[in-house]
Amino acid sequence: MKEAFHIGQLVRIARSTSSHGDHRTYCIICLVSEEDDAPLYRIKNTVGIEHLVKPDEIEPASHTAVP
Numbered sequence: 001m002k003e004a005f006h007i008g009q010l011v012r013i014a015r016s017t018s019s020h021g022d023h024r025t026y027c028i029i030c031l032v033s034e035e036d037d038a039p040l041y042r043i044k045n046t047v048g049i050e051h052l053v054k055p056d057e058i059e060p061a062s063h064t065a066v067p
Contacts, residue, residue: 005041010061025065
């Protein structure tokens with residue numbers, strides 16, 4: 001299973017999948033393996049909101065982003 005992102009990387013919800021305009025910065029906290037070997041990432045922001053997302057649902061945050 002090839003990882004598209006790494007643990008600790010700052011990401012944002014991709015605009016194409018974000019229906020409510022979520023522009024918050026999240027940190028990838030772990031990789032979760034699905035039964036069909038599709039990777040899922042657990043992401044969390046500074047106020048504790050967590051999501052399980054697929055690699056195509058997130059995009060890297062800018063280099064100037066802060067968690």
